[in-house]
Amino acid sequence: MIYTITFNPALDYIVRVDDFNLGGVNRTSYEEVYAGGKGINVSTVLNNLEIESVALGCIAGFTGDEIERRVKSKGVHTDFIKLNNGMSRINVKLKSKEESEINGRGPYISKEELNELFSKLEAIKEGDFLVLAGSIPNTLPKNIYETIMERLNLKKVKFIVDATGELLLNVLKYKPFLIKPNHHELSELFNIEIKEDDKIIYYAKKLQEMGAENVLVSRASKGAIFIKSNGEVMKSVAPKGEVKNSVGAGDSMVAGFIAGYLKNKDLEEAFKMGVATGSASAFSEDLAKKELIEKLLNEII
Template sequence: MIYTVTFNPSIDYIVKIDNLRLGTVNRTQNEEIYPGGKGINVSIMLKKLGVENKVLGFIGGFTGDEIEARLKSQGCYSEFIKVADGLSRINVKISSKEESEINGRGPRIKGSDVEKLYSQLKDLKSGDILVLAGSIPNTLPENIYEDICDFLSNNINIVVDATRNLLVNVLKYKPFLIKPNKYELEEIFNTKLNDEEEIIEKGKELQKCGARNVLISMAGEGAILVSENGEIFKSKSPKGVVINSVGAGDSMVAGFLAGYLKRGSMEEAFKMGVAAGSASAFSHWMGDKAQVLRLYDEI
C-alpha cells in the first residue's frame, strides 16, 4: 500500500482576471477549485493510474471537509486527522498579466494531533511506501520528516519530495526515492548546474549521502534518474503545450511509483514518471490515464 502525507492541505481557488487592478473591484473571467497539496496530488494521480493508496494529513473546519469531499469524488481514500483549532487553508491563485498567489496559513496542529498521525504510521507494513511531500506548517517541529523516518521500520520505502534541509536531513535514513528539481539541486549545493553531467554528478553525491534513487525533474528540459543499481536514465520532455506546471512534479512521483509497482523496472518507472509529469503540465489540472499512456508511448 502507498500512503501519502500532506501536512497542510488546501483548497486551491484559481481565478483568471484579464487585468488585475489593486484598490478596486475586479471581476473574474474564469474560476476553478481543486484540492491542493503535494501529497494529495500524488494520491490523485496514483488513483488515475489505477494504483490504490491512502491519503493522510491534517484538516480543519468546513474547508477541511471540502478537501475530503473533493478527494472522495476523485475516488481517493483518505484518513485525515481533523484538528479543532482553525481552518484548512484556501490558496488563491490569480492568473492575470502577472501571476499572483495568496496562500492561507492553515490550522494549528497540536502535539496530540501529531500523536494520532504516529498511531496511523504504526500500521504500515514491510514493503509499504510512504510519500512525504511538500512544506510543513509552522505549528509543527522543523524536524518532523526526520522524526517520521526514524520512527518507521527499515522495511518501509520512503519517498521524499521536499526542499533544502527537509530533504537533505532525511538522506541518512536511505529513502527509496527523492525527487529534487534542477533548481532545488542548485539550492542544495549552492552552485549553478550547467549541463546534464553536472546534474548527474550532484545526483550521485546525494546517493553517497544515503538516497537510493534520485529523480531529477528539469521542467521543459526533461528529467534524469540516477538509479541505485548504477544506471542513468535521461529523457527529453515529450512535445506539448505547457498549460500548468503546478502538480507536474507530484505527478512525476506518482507515475514513477505506478510504473515501478506494475513493471518492477527502473527504466519503465522513469518513463511512466516523465509521461505522468508531462500529462499534468499539458493539462489545466492533473492529466488523465489515457493522456499519460499516450505520452508514455512517445518517450
C-alpha cells in the same frame, strides 16, 4: 499499499485574469477550486491510474471538510486527522501574463494530534510506499519527516520524499527509495547555480552519496534526469504539448514513477512513466488522466 502524507493541505483557488491590473479591480475569465497539497495530488493521480492509496494528513475547519469531500469525490481513500482548532488553508493561484501565488499558513497541530497520526502510521507494513511531500506548518518540528522515517525505518518501508532544504537533507540518512528535487531545488540544496546536465548529474550523485537510493530531477519543459541506484544515468526530453498548468506536475511525476515501478519493479519503466505523467498534468487544466498519460508514454524516448 501506498500512503501519502500532506501535513498542510489546502483549497487551491485557481483564477485566470487576462491582463491583471495591480491595485485595480480585476475580473476573472476562468476560476476553479481544487483540493491541493502534494501528497493529495500524488494520491489523486494514482487513483486516475487505477492504483489505490491512502491519503493521510491533517485537516481543520470548514475548509478541511471541503478538502476531504473533494478528495473522496475523486475516489481516493482518506484517513485524515481532524484538528480541533483553526482551518485548513486557502491558496490563491493567479494566472495572467505571469503566474502568482498567495499561500496560506495552515492550522496549529498539537502534540496529541500528531501522536494520533503516528498511531495511524503503525499500520504501514514492509514493502509499502510512504510518500512524504511538501511543506509543513511552522507549528510542527522541522525534523518531522526525519522522526516519521526513524519510527518506520525497521519496517523496510519504501520512502519517497519530495521536499526542499533541511526537510530533505535531514532524511537522507534513512536511505529513501526515491527523492525528487527539481533543478531549482537542487541548486538551493547546494547553494550553487546548477543548469547544465553534467552539474545536475554531479550533484544528484552527491545526494546518493548522502543516502538517497534513486534521484529524479525534474526540469519542467526540459524533461528530467534520473540517477538509478546503481549509478546509471537516464535522461528524457519532455513530450511536446501546450503547457496549461504547472501546479501538480511534479507530484504527478512522483505518482507516475510509483505506478511504473509497480508494474515490473523496473526503474527505467518507472522513470518513463514519471515523465509522461508529469507532462500529462502540465498539458491539462486538472491533474493527469490515464488516457493522456498512456498517449504521452509512447512519445518518451
